[in-house]
Amino acid sequence: MTERTFRVWRGSGENGELTDYTVEVNEGEVVLDVLHRLQATQVPDLAVRWNCKAGKCGSCSVEINGMPRLSCMTRMSVFGPDETVTVTPMRTFPVVRDLVCDVSYNYEKAREIPAFTPDPKTSPGDFRMQQQDVERSQEFRKCIECFLCNNVCHVIRDHEENKEHFSGPRYLMRVAELEMHPEDTADRRQIAQDEFGMGYCNITKCCTEVCPEGIRITDNALIPLKERVADRKYDPLVWLGNTIGRRPKDTPIVPNTRRPAEEE
Amino acid sequence: MLTTLGLAAFVVYATARVFQQDHYWVGEYHYLTPFYSPCLAAQCVPEASLFGRIPVEFPPLVPYALLSLPILLLFRVTCYYYRKAYYRSIWQAPTACAVQEPHRTYTGETRPLMLGQNGHRYFFYLVVAITLINTWDMAVPFFHGTDGGFGVGLGNIIMFVNVLMLWAYTLGCHSCRHVMGGRLKSFGKHPVRYWLWSRISVLNSRHMLFGWLSIATLMTTDFYVSLMASGTITDLRLFN
Numbered sequence: 001m002t003e004r005t006f007r008v009w010r011g012s013g014e015n016g017e018l019t020d021y022t023v024e025v026n027e028g029e030v031v032l033d034v035l036h037r038l039q040a041t042q043v044p045d046l047a048v049r050w051n052c053k054a055g056k057c058g059s060c061s062v063e064i065n066g067m068p069r070l071s072c073m074t075r076m077s078v079f080g081p082d083e084t085v086t087v088t089p090m091r092t093f094p095v096v097r098d099l100v101c102d103v104s105y106n107y108e109k110a111r112e113i114p115a116f117t118p119d120p121k122t123s124p125g126d127f128r129m130q131q132q133d134v135e136r137s138q139e140f141r142k143c144i145e146c147f148l149c150n151n152v153c154h155v156i157r158d159h160e161e162n163k164e165h166f167s168g169p170r171y172l173m174r175v176a177e178l179e180m181h182p183e184d185t186a187d188r189r190q191i192a193q194d195e196f197g198m199g200y201c202n203i204t205k206c207c208t209e210v211c212p213e214g215i216r217i218t219d220n221a222l223i224p225l226k227e228r229v230a231d232r233k234y235d236p237l238v239w240l241g242n243t244i245g246r247r248p249k250d251t252p253i254v255p256n257t258r259r260p261a262e263e264e
Numbered sequence: 265m266l267t268t269l270g271l272a273a274f275v276v277y278a279t280a281r282v283f284q285q286d287h288y289w290v291g292e293y294h295y296l297t298p299f300y301s302p303c304l305a306a307q308c309v310p311e312a313s314l315f316g317r318i319p320v321e322f323p324p325l326v327p328y329a330l331l332s333l334p335i336l337l338l339f340r341v342t343c344y345y346y347r348k349a350y351y352r353s354i355w356q357a358p359t360a361c362a363v364q365e366p367h368r369t370y371t372g373e374t375r376p377l378m379l380g381q382n383g384h385r386y387f388f389y390l391v392v393a394i395t396l397i398n399t400w401d402m403a404v405p406f407f408h409g410t411d412g413g414f415g416v417g418l419g420n421i422i423m424f425v426n427v428l429m430l431w432a433y434t435l436g437c438h439s440c441r442h443v444m445g446g447r448l449k450s451f452g453k454h455p456v457r458y459w460l461w462s463r464i465s466v467l468n469s470r471h472m473l474f475g476w477l478s479i480a481t482l483m484t485t486d487f488y489v490s491l492m493a494s495g496t497i498t499d500l501r502l503f504n
């Protein structure tokens with residue numbers, strides 16, 4: 001058993017500050033264990049969100065020494081012997097209290113994406129998907145919705161005003177997944193650029209770096225989606241074909257999903 | 265930091281060499297540096313210009329490989345890996361993950377100037393052609409040994425490795441991955457393109473590595489050729 005200084009963000013809304021605590025740490029523990037001990041022994045009102053303690057529910061996202069991480073998957077042994085451990089809530093989302101954020105931004109962005117749209121002439125039993133195609137979207141399906149990727153992305157982390165027109169890596173990845181689905185018939189390339197902000201991403205890969213599931217978000221979802229957008233919007237041959245010929249329909253975003261203030 | 269230094273070193277070296285208009289050709293073994301390929305100016309050594317010359321004397325400071333260099337430059341500038349590298353290290357957007365960036369507003373690649381990044385694929389197509397030319401340049405000296413005929417020297421090996429790295433870099437391009445199969449909705453229906461896509465994906469996941477390796481081999485090849493061309497050293501012949 002050793003003692004450790006934990007510097008934890010306390011407070012709600014805009015008002016809050018870092019408070020130091022000295023707390024017991026045992027071998028093999030993770031940051032979440034220590035936060036729980038703090039709660040049990042010193043600050044019963046500390047708000048912490050968690051659920052599975054196994055890196056599978058995506059509830060316990062915080063920033064530890066400035067890096068977005070799951071607190072249940074960050075072992076105490078990664079810190080130097082006398083290092084102070086600073087725990088703050090995710091910076092990109094509004095703080096409800098202490099380490100708990102309001103992550104509704106993410107759910108709003110999720111709702112705007114046109115859902116899987118199979119050919120209306122088919123019925124559910126008709127699909128036979130090949131293993132290769134399953135594997136492709138399987139990678140994205142590993143997502144535990146911890147929102148660390150959306151949190152770290154500088155497009156919205158440092159620029160609140162971009163939130164309106166940028167869905168974050170998590171939901172651009174969802175668009176990419178649907179666009180790669182063999183039985184899907186919608187075309188979300190236009191809205192990926194115009195409504196979901198694919199063009200804001202400058203492929204600097206921080207989302208990939210923080211993803212606890214190791215999903216290669218940038219290489220396998222975002223860049224392929226950028227290439228698809230280029231097919232649709234920046235390819236002169238395609239443009240010519242569309243101008244003289246019949247243009248395939250672009251699918252609009254899901255109606256009534258943007259709040260009225262954002263509608264203009 | 266290292267990235268900035270690496271890029272700067274390459275830019276400085278390449279600029280110096282490209283504008284030098286000299287020491288690019290070793291007549292004895294038909295070595296041509298990639299920085300002067302294809303050699304287009306009227307002053308190019310005739311044997312060095314494998315693809316013809318324009319009947320115009322290039323004034324000083326105009327690169328002899330006037331056609332290929334800008335394309336190569338734009339290819340690397342719009343490369344998804346180099347974009348990441350210089351957005352982070354030079355433009356500081358973001359400086360590092362989770363570090364506050366120093367810009368007040370940010371529009372990413374949505375404004376007219378930056379929209380050009382979406383044209384990366386066209387540079388890819390052109391660069392495939394240039395890499396074919398480089399491959400030809402690499403093959404020719406094998407048939408110009410000391411007594412004519414087949415021969416191998418250290419220069420051949422260096423050029424061969426360089427071309428290998430150039431292909432590994434070029435074919436690992438994200439645009440290449442896209443056209444080879446990435447753009448498909450269904451892999452199951454296109455087994456051949458799926459196979460191509462999966463091969464390219466192997467190169468693609470090491471794209472950064474090949475990016476730097478190819479820069480290193482380009483500089484090595486050019487440096488070795490320039491040393492020979494200026495008479496500082498002679499080629500180490502392994503066979504004929």
Ligand code: SF4
Nearest residue numbers: 153201202204205207
């Ligand atoms: S790669 Fe794009 S989406 Fe991911 S963190 Fe960087 S800018 Fe954001």
Ligand code: SF4
Nearest residue numbers: 143144146147149211
């Ligand atoms: S993609 Fe990764 S980082 Fe993003 S929400 Fe899913 S699991 Fe978390």
Ligand code: FES
Nearest residue numbers: 052053057058072
């Ligand atoms: S508590 Fe479930 S991921 Fe950490």
Ligand code: FES
Nearest residue numbers: 343344345437438
């Ligand atoms: S060359 Fe790097 S992505 Fe195309």
